[in-house]
Amino acid sequence: xxxxxxxxxxxxxxxxxxxxxxxxxxxxxxxxxxxxxxxxxxxxxxxxxxxxxxxxxxxxxxxxxxxxxxxxxxxxxxxxxxxxxxxxxxxxxxxxxxxxxxxxxxxxxx
Numbered sequence: 001x002x003x004x005x006x007x008x009x010x011x012x013x014x015x016x017x018x019x020x021x022x023x024x025x026x027x028x029x030x031x032x033x034x035x036x037x038x039x040x041x042x043x044x045x046x047x048x049x050x051x052x053x054x055x056x057x058x059x060x061x062x063x064x065x066x067x068x069x070x071x072x073x074x075x076x077x078x079x080x081x082x083x084x085x086x087x088x089x090x091x092x093x094x095x096x097x098x099x100x101x102x103x104x105x106x107x108x109x110x
Contacts, residue, residue, distance in 0.1 A: 003048065003058060003066035006041050007073050013037055014077060034079060042084045045070060049086035056093030067094050 017037060018029045049058050058066045071094040074081055081088040 003045065004069055006044065007066075007069040010038065010041055010073055011076075014073075018077075030077070034077070038077070038079065039083070042081065042087055045090075046084040046086040049090055057090055063094055063097050071095065071098075 014033060017033045018026055021029045045058075052059060055061050057063060058070070067090050070081075070087060071091050074087075074091050081091050
């Protein structure tokens with residue numbers, strides 16, 4: 001729950017700090033967001049993941065909503081989490097799990 005709540009905070013901050021800026025100001029606003037705002041929360045995620053060192057995920061041994069949420073926000077703001085090795089590990093594990101799922105899922109008309 002803590003991770004999901006922090007993801008909501010990141011998302012809301014991103015909207016306020018970056019998306020609501022005029023288009024020409026967004027690149028600089030994104031740099032500031034990635035340098036000043038995101039690291040505070042990512043550090044918490046990194047420490048949280050360190051409490052589960054035997055897994056590639058935040059909790060347990062399989063993908064959870066928290067893992068997907070962190071992966072999704074990383075994709076949205078275009079960060080690879082490399083400055084936060086534990087979060088990076090989770091993100092890469094989710095990417096691998098999604099690739100495996102997408103390659104094997106049944107065909108759908110949607």
